[in-house]
Amino acid sequence: MPTHRLARTALPSLALTAAALTTLAVAPPASGAPGGAPGGAPGQRATVELSADPAELDLVPLPCFPADLDVTMTNTGDQARFADTLLTADPPLTLSRDVFSSYLPATDPDQPVSVPVEVRAPRGTPPGTYEVLLELERQRVSVPVHVASPPPKGPGDNLALGEEPIASSTHGNFSACGGLDGNTDHAQWSTRTGWNDGTPAVFPDTYGVRLPEARTVEEVSVLTLDSAGSPAERFGLRDWDVQVLTDDGWHTVAEVRGNTAGLVTTRFEPTTARAVQLVVHGTNDARYSRVMELEVRGG
Structure with a gap:
């Protein structure tokens, strides 16, 4: 296993004779010099x-x-x-x-x-x-x-986990990676995980994932914001399309309308895709699109 290190440069040493030491006048270090603090008093x-x-x-x-x-x-x-x-x-x-x-x-x-x-x-x-x-x-x-080497992703694994996000916008308190990091702890919403768009009351919003290579996909699961203080029927996604990116462009493979659940899984005909995204047309608070986690599975 290779090891990468930055080079270090050794400082040359100075030799002083006893006679020379008797004639040296030692001055305190100047402000900002080694041994002194920038902006502080000499010495x-x-x-x-x-x-x-x-x-x-x-x-x-x-x-x-x-x-x-x-x-x-x-x-x-x-x-x-x-x-x-x-x-x-x-x-x-x-x-x-x-x-x-x-x-x-x-x-x-x-x-x-x-x-x-x-x-x-x-x-x-x-x-x-x-x-x-x-x-x-x-x-x-x-x-x-x-x-380490990235873990292999085979049939049934979450192909979206850790991969490159697609987002039409992202609120300043969030990261576009928040919906692809595997963290489903609602207690950490907005502080460590989750995606929230950055354009309130403006739709559609898009959120998805680019795959590192074309893969067969057939299932998409969406966990939207759904906690005790922020239930999905008040703050979750309501209406969205599931789209896949093929050599011919984006295609809608599933639609969800009138949703009030926290977790929704849609299945469709197996399709070879290079990316998957949600096109959100409306949310239950009519303001923000919120995704706790997006998962994609296939062959």
Whole structure:
């Protein structure tokens, strides 16, 4: 299994004779120089601790299966300050951000400031161990990322799981991947999962999935928003078409009208398709299209 690492450059050492040491005048470091804090008083030592959680990641190379990393800066000094952490990753890994900048208050007890970072690997990434590197002044934190082979999907498996989403729009609180991530926990709606369109009271909306290769599909399941506080008869999808993309373009293979259920499964004649989508014509609140999870099955 290949291992990818960023090169490190060693610093040359300086040799001083005893005679030379007796004549040196030692000056405090300038503001911003190594050993000093940017914007702080001369001679002030760096007072920000950098950390990452978890210490290493497991990652599947699919578009909607990122690994989540929390990056934290903690001011351990007695003066408030700003700090910047730079983030890089071994290619072909990508990060949702390449810099984390924040104001860090001086409090007792120390107050950590964190930001979530998504780490992704495109389909086809060779299995192996890669690195995400965090750098803050002279601190370096390395996070190993173990990339595995994507799981095979055979007959009866959910062909949409983790694949590339299709969305006419997406509300700012959501991710287009939210309906393809395998998470059906309604308690995490809008915070970690689910798709919500971004054009209130404007229809039709579309939501679907592009398959990595043409596959035979014959069943589509739609789990719409349906929880104790947000039942499907109030907030779920009501009217939609199921469409498949073939060499001849998009074709409607099923229609659902007047729905009030949380989970709806439609079956149709087996069709070789490169993508599947819902065309939503109306919802039970007449405002937003909401999909908790979209599943596609076939041969």
